[in-house]
Amino acid sequence: xxxxxxxxxxxxxxxxxxxxxxxxxxxxxxxxxxxxxxxxxxxxxxxxxxxxxxxxxxxxxxxxxxxxxxxxxxxxxxxxxxxxxxxxxxxxxxxxxxxxxxxxxxxxxxxxxxxxxxxxxxxxxxxxxxxxxxxxxxxxxxxxxxxxxxxxxxxxxxxxxxxxxxxxxxxxxxxxxxxxxxxxxxxxxxxxxxxxxxxxxxxxxxxxxxxxxxxxxxxxxxxxxxxxxxxxxxxxxxxxxxxxxxxxxxxxxxxxxxxxxxxxxxxxxxxxxxxxxxxxxxxxxxxxxxxxxxxxxxxxxxxxxxxxxxxxxxxxxxxxxx
Amino acid sequence: xxxxxxxxxxxxxxxxxxxxxxxxxxxxxxxxxxxxxxxxxxxxxxxxxxxxxxxxxxxxxxxxxxxxxxxxxxxxxxxxxxxxxxxxxxxxxxxxxxxxxxxxxxxxxxxxxxxxxxxxxxxxxxxxxxxxxxxxxxxxxxxxxxxxxxxxxxxxxxxxxxxxxxxxxxxxxxxxxxxxxxxxxxxxxxxxxxxxxxxxxxxxxxxxxxxxxxxxxxxxxxxxxxxxxxxxxxxxxxxxxxxxxxxxxxxxxxxxxxxxxxxxxxxxxxxxxxxxxxxxxxxxxxxxxxxxxxxx
Numbered sequence: 001x002x003x004x005x006x007x008x009x010x011x012x013x014x015x016x017x018x019x020x021x022x023x024x025x026x027x028x029x030x031x032x033x034x035x036x037x038x039x040x041x042x043x044x045x046x047x048x049x050x051x052x053x054x055x056x057x058x059x060x061x062x063x064x065x066x067x068x069x070x071x072x073x074x075x076x077x078x079x080x081x082x083x084x085x086x087x088x089x090x091x092x093x094x095x096x097x098x099x100x101x102x103x104x105x106x107x108x109x110x111x112x113x114x115x116x117x118x119x120x121x122x123x124x125x126x127x128x129x130x131x132x133x134x135x136x137x138x139x140x141x142x143x144x145x146x147x148x149x150x151x152x153x154x155x156x157x158x159x160x161x162x163x164x165x166x167x168x169x170x171x172x173x174x175x176x177x178x179x180x181x182x183x184x185x186x187x188x189x190x191x192x193x194x195x196x197x198x199x200x201x202x203x204x205x206x207x208x209x210x211x212x213x214x215x216x217x218x219x220x221x222x223x224x225x226x227x228x229x230x231x232x233x234x235x236x237x238x239x240x241x242x243x244x245x246x247x248x249x250x251x252x253x254x255x256x257x258x259x260x261x262x263x264x265x266x267x268x269x270x271x272x273x274x275x276x277x278x279x280x281x282x283x284x285x286x287x288x289x290x291x292x293x294x295x296x297x298x299x300x301x302x303x304x305x306x307x308x309x310x311x312x313x314x315x316x317x318x319x320x321x322x
Numbered sequence: 323x324x325x326x327x328x329x330x331x332x333x334x335x336x337x338x339x340x341x342x343x344x345x346x347x348x349x350x351x352x353x354x355x356x357x358x359x360x361x362x363x364x365x366x367x368x369x370x371x372x373x374x375x376x377x378x379x380x381x382x383x384x385x386x387x388x389x390x391x392x393x394x395x396x397x398x399x400x401x402x403x404x405x406x407x408x409x410x411x412x413x414x415x416x417x418x419x420x421x422x423x424x425x426x427x428x429x430x431x432x433x434x435x436x437x438x439x440x441x442x443x444x445x446x447x448x449x450x451x452x453x454x455x456x457x458x459x460x461x462x463x464x465x466x467x468x469x470x471x472x473x474x475x476x477x478x479x480x481x482x483x484x485x486x487x488x489x490x491x492x493x494x495x496x497x498x499x500x501x502x503x504x505x506x507x508x509x510x511x512x513x514x515x516x517x518x519x520x521x522x523x524x525x526x527x528x529x530x531x532x533x534x535x536x537x538x539x540x541x542x543x544x545x546x547x548x549x550x551x552x553x554x555x556x557x558x559x560x561x562x563x564x565x566x567x568x569x570x571x572x573x574x575x576x577x578x579x580x581x582x583x584x585x586x587x588x589x590x591x592x593x594x595x596x597x598x599x600x601x602x603x604x605x606x607x608x609x610x611x612x613x614x615x616x617x618x
Binding site: 060063065088089090091092093096097099100101104105106107108109111118119122123152154165168172 | 341342343508509510512513515518520523527528531532
């Protein structure tokens with residue numbers, strides 16, 4: 001791996017809980033709590049976790065669509081958290097996002113042409129003819145046709161719309177694309193097409209992806225490295241193969257065991273996770289996972305496990321490995 | 323079978339780029355009551371535009387020998403207590419009522435939308451201040467507030483128009499504010515921010531166009547209300563001043579002759595009723611066409 005494109009250190013997002021007559025803060029939700037990781041040029045970093053573990057919040061904080069409470073985000077040697085609104089808009093040219101819901105992320109009153117042209121207008125790229133030409137080229141790149149340009153989003157299927165969303169993200173030739181569950185709203189048959197498109201685009205344009213998903217199979221398919229999040233913290237981060245073949249953290253193990261195996265004869269003692277995700281407004285002391293952990297020890301209930309490299313490039317936060 | 327297949331092929335070919343506006347228009351066209359309403363509105367607009375050609379007499383032409391004549395061949399709506407032709411006055415009155423209705427609503431839409439957008443988009447204390455002002459204005463019965471404003475500015479048609487515009491501002495302001503609040507949460511707005519768009523561009527290219535449908539619907543319905551309010555102010559002597567043939571004023575002037583010469587009241591009254599009905603039908607049709615989910 002070469003130099004990191006994006007470095008995140010100690011990223012936190014606490015949402016205040018307001019209540020009462022005078023809107024007093026009565027607590028806070030620790031949506032993301034002390035997150036650190038790096039993304040290298042040209043790789044795909046997958047981030048997986050249950051609903052509500054803070055993975056989408058993380059993705060949005062990287063673009064500062066949600067303001068981080070604390071921490072640093074360094075993108076190409078620039079501290080994103082300290083940028084003024086004008087500087088931030090320039091950085092967003094190099095950092096784009098693909099959204100989960102292809103029905104909600106496209107303005108229903110704009111034609112595809114206008115949707116795709118807008119990033120170029122906003123960043124003052126090209127003349128009107130050049131922009132129109134680029135829009136049509138990009139439509140072909142993502143597997144649509146140039147005659148689709150005059151249509152409106154509601155005239156497309158979910159998969160086609162997601163292609164439009166991808167095309168929009170690519171218009172400014174960004175370096176990093178944050179894909180926030182880009183295929184989870186699509187049919188399984190379409191998911192594979194869109195994933196392959198993303199992989200092809202990565203090769204063609206030398207893109208770096210942060211791929212957020214809850215589907216372990218999808219993440220394995222596309223990621224070079226995978227980070228597993230639980231209750232706003234990262235519990236394990238390693239090469240994709242290491243995470244799937246040799247998971248260290250009990251949570252990762254439980255997640256992988258919950259993946260259904262398409263074989264009706266296959267029977268195995270499964271250690272399925274029991275209990276609910278604890279409330280992020282009142283997370284358990286010590287290791288956040290200890291309430292559901294099979295291997296829970298006394299130390300887990302009192303002390304936060306440290307983030308440790310247990311093998312080459314394989315990071316885990318668990319007392320089993322200290 | 324072959325014909326069926328050909329029909330299907332035609333349908334596919336006809337499926338071109340249709341914007342939401344176009345689809346709304348197609349739905350509107352199918353709605354008979356809406357078309358009737360639009361017809362009535364169009365009729366009164368034509369009446370107003372071509373009033374000098376339609377009216378057989380000058381609206382202020384007094385023929386004292388012809389006072390309070392019943393409808394006849396010469397005066398199809400009869401004459402009033404000054405011997406003026408009521409038909410001509412009703413025709414010219416369309417100008418006044420439509421003018422007041424349209425421009426007062428335009429005024430409240432522009433100012434209300436601006437305040438509503440600012441309140442909805444920026445939130446926090448700006449929203450609190452603007453929303454409380456709206457609440458205070460809505461706490462007064464609107465006609466009372468209008469009377470108050472005219473009392474301060476002095477009675478005239480222009481001031482009645484201003485008063486009607488002012489009292490309708492909070493209605494539009496709150497409508498837009500709530501639209502902005504919900505659209506602001508849409509993912510395409512987040513997407514617009516992620517692209518690096520400025521607030522102004524997001525407001526005017528994304529939020530405002532998506533808020534237009536309810537504004538148009540509410541605006542059409544508000545024209546009907548504004549016409550009634552203008553007539554009410556005219557009736558109270560606070561709107562149009564004599565000899566302006568404002569419909570409400572005509573009602574007020576003729577109330578003394580209700581028993582002897584009912585036509586002096588019936589025709590201006592009918593004119594008000596029909597115009598208001600037309601705008602209401604059209605507004606309901608627009609609502610059904612532009613936002614099918616609003617249909618109850």
